[in-house]
Amino acid sequence: MNNVITVSQLNTYIKNIINAEELLRYIVACGEVFSISIVSGNAFITLADKDAQISCVCFDVSKTYIPKKGDKILITGGLSYYVKSGKMTFIGHKIELAGQGSLLQKFDELKKKLQAEGLFDEKRKRKIKPYAKKIAVVTSLTGAVIRDIVRTVRLKNPVIDINIIDTRVQGDTAYADIIRGLDIADELKVDTVILARGGGALEDLLPFFDERVVRRVASMQTPTISAVGHETDFSLTDFAADLRAATPTAAAEAAAYNYYELIENIASILAKIDNDCKRVFEGKQQKYRLFAESIVHKSKNFIDKNVAQVRNIAAQSYFNISNKLTLNTHILDKLTDKLNADNPINLIKKGLFKIERDGKAATTVKDIKVGDSISIFSYEGKLYAKVEKVELKKEQ
């Protein structure tokens, strides 16, 4: 009974032995994924081969490749023993696909790394200039790609300046050529850079997965379009560029604006402006013409009315004054006639005599009696007489 120990003592003893074993701290274990579950960003994997299995934990899977069930993988990490539960777990830091998938896996890791750095962030991406005057194409002069690009651009736009920077796009040192090409393109101060390559096997596209090339694309001063391979191909430069084009032709489409459409648009806009101006001008002209006409009409009416009124008053006044003159002339004529009719000289001249008695005019025979002394006036002189007889006409 000398060797009785507690569970805690036993587990601590085991942990000490394991911790002391250098070999167990850094292991690359190869096996198949028997089961995998991701909980709170940690991957719990049961790694197995045909005879054995072990529990593995990978903390923070965003930093590593995530395998699927059945994948043959390599996990790099170390063993850890837990005193509390008495269990042993393989703590993995890095997971890789074993065998054929390693190239893609490498790219995936690089992608994750650069992504974590923010190199592929959407907010870093700039808009491709809609009306580029000058573009640069970094690609190989041999092959169909450059012909496709030039033909596509020229179909849309006869004036855009195309600078071609001949670059090797394949081979071990192609990465340096591409970087040099991008440097030149940036120095040219063009509006848009196209980095292009035709389709090919994954191995052929390697320079476009090269970390140095991808970083150079991300650091371009000029908005850059990456067009590598065909629709289904993806390269890391596609993620780093401001725009990914599915094909070189698509890149050309994106870089060049349609010159003919633009000219047509401008022409139609000018025509519209011209039309609008004309319409506005004519509208205003019509308005002012009507306004002027109404003023003329009103003024004319006003003048006509007043002229007529003045004429009426003038005619009326003339009529009145003429009437007055005529009336007065008439009155004067009558008075003059009367005056002349009663002119005593006229009467006497006509042979009539005027008789006065006692210094008073006698106008009737009745005033005079027999024996009265009377004075008889004639034109030539005066007679003094005594009345001898008075004879009255019989009353009628």
Added chain:
Amino acid sequence: MKFEEALNALQSVANELESADTTLDKSLELYQKGVELAKLCMDELNEAKGKIAVIKKEMDKITEIDAPEDLK
């Protein structure tokens, strides 16, 4: 003397002259006065006539102006 005054005076003179009981001397005197008044009145009327004629001519000239046919 104003025209109306002269005309009134002429009227009274004519009336007085018409009445029968006026002596010849008085009649002659009235007649002479009447003629003078008539002349005065006639002169006034003639002057007025002349003035009216002048003014009428001036007025005709003024009212001859027509409203403009077209101000456009």
